[in-house]
Amino acid sequence: MTIPRILVLGTGGTIAGAARTRTGKAYAAGEVALETMLGEAGSLELEAELVPRPVARIGSQDIGWKEWDALHRDIAAAQDDPVIAGIIVTHGTDTAEETAFLLDFTLPPRKPVVLVGAMRPSDAVGSDGMRNFANAVRVASDPESAGRGVLVVMADTVFAAADVRKAATANIDAFRGFPRGPLARVTPSSLDWFAPAHRTGSPARFAWPDALPRVAILTAGAGMDAKPVEALLGIGCKGIVLAGMGQGNAPRVVIEALSRAAAGGVPVVRSARVDEGMVDRNVEVDDDAHGFVAARALGPAKARVLLMVLIANGITDPARIQAAFDGR
Incomplete structure (x- = not known):
């Protein structure tokens, strides 16, 4: 042998x-x-x-x-x-x-x-x-x-x-x-x-980059204001992952600040600070209106990793980012 x-x-x-x-x-x-x-x-x-x-x-x-x-x-x-x-x-x-x-x-x-x-x-x-x-x-x-x-x-x-x-x-x-x-x-x-392999013969899904961009996780909490969003943009974050309440929610002022960030070309992904569960589109937060991406099954840590890889591969359009999260 x-x-x-x-x-x-x-x-x-x-x-x-x-x-x-x-x-x-x-x-x-x-x-x-x-x-x-x-x-x-x-x-x-x-x-x-x-x-x-x-x-x-x-x-x-x-x-x-x-x-x-x-x-x-x-x-x-x-x-x-x-x-x-x-x-x-x-x-x-x-x-x-x-x-x-x-x-x-x-x-x-x-x-x-x-x-x-x-x-x-x-x-x-x-x-x-x-x-x-x-x-x-x-x-x-x-x-x-x-x-x-x-x-x-x-x-x-x-x-x-x-x-x-x-x-x-x-x-x-x-x-x-x-x-x-x-x-x-x-x-x-x-x-x-418990099941057969499901990716046999498939290629790498994204190219390995020369570097990874700065992407931050913002944890939502009761009573917070928009200042943390402004601070993250001020240090040059190229993307923001919201570790939100429930299904990726946050105080209205935070959602509005993140909406402005998304409108300015900074991808925003909504995930949840809870231990487990799906974050779907347009449940409590109108993702279509704000230009957000729903993390689906990914928690904040993995959502950040995927968003870094996507941005490094030149993928910044919310629809394309959402497709990657849907098919992760």
Whole structure:
């Protein structure tokens, strides 16, 4: 049997974290080198050859263009390398959904690409990191993982990048999927898909840009005024995502300020600050009149990522942006 070769790109995060005490809450993300982590994984007798390539050793709250550009470049090269069967990215959980979604929209789904993290640092009692990593190896090694886009593996569960979100601050099972639930259940010794791959043979949906524009998330709250909108425009935001109340609503003065921004050529996307649900067009807010875009199933974080990619690809017309959100 041929042992699959898996490229492992390390960015740090809790999966590479070191706790101050094994039973305490405090820890430092990214303290454990990728090679050290893979050395520990070697004792698990995983049926794969793991090729380490460190990218960063940071908490995922600090990830940005530099790391995203490096990940995209390395994954694209690995997809063209016939000896690489799959790619794993070790990543902090705070922004895993954003990195996964960004890569998902800008890479073809030719080979498995799996993001994996942990909710507890590597040396904490009950750490979940090594089991999650073993599960990620199982997924990245499976040819049936191809054609599904970028995947996120946490707590014996496989999610699609388009659906996954972090829904709890500290639970081992902190990740959820919406509008679809999990794609598969996985353990270090088994993998059960719930449906066939749906993107086999499809190209990348958008080109990888030279840079990403400044797009901000504005969270709506009772009693707020228009000043935050004016401030965001003042610092040169090229797009604004509203994390609104309910189905993406906000005080009238905020909606009016955002309407002026949209009329001035700054795309505005309405999403919701609530944990889950659809934001449809023209429910409480008249999107047609204001020139807004409804985020549909995407929460604020992913809506921001998609809007950045669209603007970077020269797509600023609200109708075209809406079509991308509808078909995400």
